[in-house]
Amino acid sequence: xxxLAIVREAIDMIKQLHQGQFRKSGEPFYTHPVTVVTILLTxxxxxxxxxxxxxxxVVEDTPISLEQLAYQYGQKVAYLVQQVTNVDPTxxxxxxxxxxxxxxxxxxxxxxxxxxxLADRLHNMQTVGVHKLDKQ
Numbered sequence: 001x002x003x004l005a006i007v008r009e010a011i012d013m014i015k016q017l018h019q020g021q022f023r024k025s026g027e028p029f030y031t032h033p034v035t036v037v038t039i040l041l042t043x044x045x046x047x048x049x050x051x052x053x054x055x056x057x058v059v060e061d062t063p064i065s066l067e068q069l070a071y072q073y074g075q076k077v078a079y080l081v082q083q084v085t086n087v088d089p090t091x092x093x094x095x096x097x098x099x100x101x102x103x104x105x106x107x108x109x110x111x112x113x114x115x116x117x118l119a120d121r122l123h124n125m126q127t128v129g130v131h132k133l134d135k136q
């Protein structure tokens with residue numbers, strides 16, 4: 001069952017960690033993972049998936065490591081975050097091509113990782129209009 005106190009804690013954490021970061025639209029960055037969770041909730045209410053969706057960008061964009069996520073939110077949450085981000089199992093950032101990203105998704109056997117990545121991509125597509133045409 002989803003523990004709303006832990007969800008609030010995660011939201012407070014991403015607000016703090018992403019403070020000063022903004023989307024191309026000008027919105028505070030933390031609104032992106034919150035929207036990803038809103039999309040994800042139409043597919044599942046799995047507690048680990050919800051937390052991983054909220055935290056899916058912190059390892060790439062902040063000093064937080066996968067180990068810290070595992071300690072604070074559990075190994076499954078850290079695993080899901082690792083599955084949907086461009087970090088290797090040690091937490092090191094990697095740069096993937098679009099094809100490699102598709103291969104990574106296809107190789108994932110975790111339905112929640114796929115749901116989070118799809119929700120993330122959907123929100124990015126919903127906001128693509130703020131980008132220059134060559135970036136769309």
